[in-house]
Amino acid sequence: MSKIFVFGHQNPDSDAIGSSYGYAYLKRQLGVEAEAVALGTPNEETAFVLDYFSVNAPRVVESARSEGVNQVILTDHNEFQQSISDIKDVEVIEVVDHHRVANFETANPLMMRLEPVGSASSIVYRMFKENNVEIPKDVAGLLLSGLISDTLLLKSPTTHASDPAVAEELARLAGVNLEEYGLAMLKAGTNLSSKSAEELIDIDAKTFELNGNQVRVAQVNTVDISDVLSRQAEIEEAINSSIKSNGYSDFVLMITDILNSNSEILALGSNTDKIEKAFNFVLENNHAFLKGAVSRKKQVVPQLTESFNV
Amino acid sequence: MSKIFVFGHQNPDSDAIGSSYGYAYLKRQLGVEAEAVALGTPNEETAFVLDYFSVNAPRVVESARSEGVNQVILTDHNEFQQSISDIKDVEVIEVVDHHRVANFETANPLMMRLEPVGSASSIVYRMFKENNVEIPKDVAGLLLSGLISDTLLLKSPTTHASDPAVAEELARLAGVNLEEYGLAMLKAGTNLSSKSAEELIDIDAKTFELNGNQVRVAQVNTVDISDVLSRQAEIEEAINSSIKSNGYSDFVLMITDILNSNSEILALGSNTDKIEKAFNFVLENNHAFLKGAVSRKKQVVPQLTESFNV
DSSP states (O other): OOOEEEEOOSSOOHHHHHHHHHHHHHHHHTTOOEEEOBSSOOOHHHHHHHHHTTOOOOOBOSOSGGGTOOEEEEESOOOGGGSOTTGGGSEEEEEEEOSOOOSOOOSSOOEEEEOOSSOHHHHHHHHHHHTTOOOOHHHHHHHHHHHHHHHTTTTSTTOOTTHHHHHHHHHHHHTOOHHHHHHHHHHHTTOOTTSOHHHHTTTTEEEEEETTEEEEEEEEEESOHHHHHTTHHHHHHHHHHHHHHHTOSEEEEEEEETTTTEEEEEEEESOHHHHHHHHTOOOBTTEEEETTOOOHHHHTHHHHHHHHHO | OOOEEEEOOSSOOHHHHHHHHHHHHHHHHTTOOEEEOBSSOOOHHHHHHHHHTTOOOOOBOSOSGGGTOOEEEEESOOOGGGSOTTGGGSEEEEEEEOSOOOSOOOSSOOEEEEOOSSOHHHHHHHHHHHTTOOOOHHHHHHHHHHHHHHHTTTTSTTOOTTHHHHHHHHHHHHTOOHHHHHHHHHHHTTOOTTSOHHHHTTTTEEEEEETTEEEEEEEEEESOHHHHHTTHHHHHHHHHHHHHHHTOSEEEEEEEETTTTEEEEEEEESOHHHHHHHHTOOOBTTEEEETTOOOHHHHTHHHHHHHHHO
16 A cells, blocks of 8 residues: 555644644554645644644645555545645545535545544544554644644633543643643734734635635634734735635634634625624624634534525 | 434435444433434345344334424435435434445534445444443344345455454344354345336435436345346336436446346446446446446446546
């Protein structure tokens, strides 16, 4: 069997990097020639994580076939438009994920392990346990970071009842204090001042096909929403330019306050009526407050899906 | 939480019935109000199984919502066109399956447990083990039958390296001799003489959407292929009538010799050129021999998928 690539989604976040890094390690221990690669460079939060645990960033690849790879394992995503460019030309042999399923299809049976838990890293942790493979310190650190990142330190409604125990065990194995490390890591991701508006709207952005519309949903974390909104004019310019060049019907930016667990939604595009209906709010000057919302997956995408499907 | 339906695919076979019956039992032991239902009446093989283990056939339901059920668990299938009529109006909270993934989409994250093994029943067996729940005799019997049925007594290429041990353990729990029981069960499913041609082509039939075409692929088991071919005229009439009334582009019937592990392919429809190309054979009088082919999933559907996508 030739080499297998293991990777998370485009615009990788700490869970995409952590789950793919950890799962590739596990597969190697089980005798499979697996390499963790990435579909983009790490964001600032993930860069902090990699530096903290002295792990080199997985190399960025553009396609699998050009590297002589025909079989891939997806972690932390399944939708093809969030995956590697030549996903339709390779065989997906496994998926480890915690998202909804959509725009995913295979010709052959495969191993698919999806659980509605806080992070893909939580599932990878469980697979280490099931296979009785020891988790080294760096892998534990990256898996822990994936879980902290996706659940905003276990505060997001996406946190599963089983996640806190996973976080505690991983923190022990990684040799860190969960709260202290978690907050430092999340804060590292809120440093937006060095980013251009174009970079900011692409830090953590995914495209969803909603009833024929290409809807881009991006999220940035901050400790002060007004800080981000002070740059509204240049952000809107970047969004409108992105809509034009990528053919998105809509662009939804979640500006998430990680300390108070709320989000401001900034929305531009052709279906703002549907977006207002989805969240039962009125956009003023293109934005509105969404109390208690921190999870794109649970508090934004399902609502948009339903609203766009009416 | 209100009641949850657990069911296999339309035209249920022994694995659809066995895996849903077993998994609903497991969920109930874990405190979930789950009922195994079926999307059709048992075929002759499954009727033999149910009678052997004194299990009543799961009741047949037409839709979930009309029964007040909003959440469902799918076993042994995931493609919506093989599922309950109102699948798009309910929430799929779990899938336990061993098929390729296609035409499947959710709005929310879910539990999905797919493995490329011989039967969905094999996976359900493993989930009993993982949850430390004892498998009662009737459940063991039904799970065993699902595995025997789908792998033609462990002879199909879909048999996974882990399946023989599963079969042995289940046979022990069910109190049967694997070989003797297996052959008796498979033979019970080859009694086609009492079936009309319309019934015969619908015993085990699934629709696949291949590049925009609705392709029906049916399979019947026999101990003598020529026996079935002696009815070719009335079978073709039934197929043509089914194509017309259901809008299929093509109808592929696998006539599988369970003793020698070969199939005769009978194909009618608009794309017989693509079907010939898929199997690298020439249809004569609408049929051709496919040596060693017993698995629709592994030896027919992927080949058709590729051929139709060119």
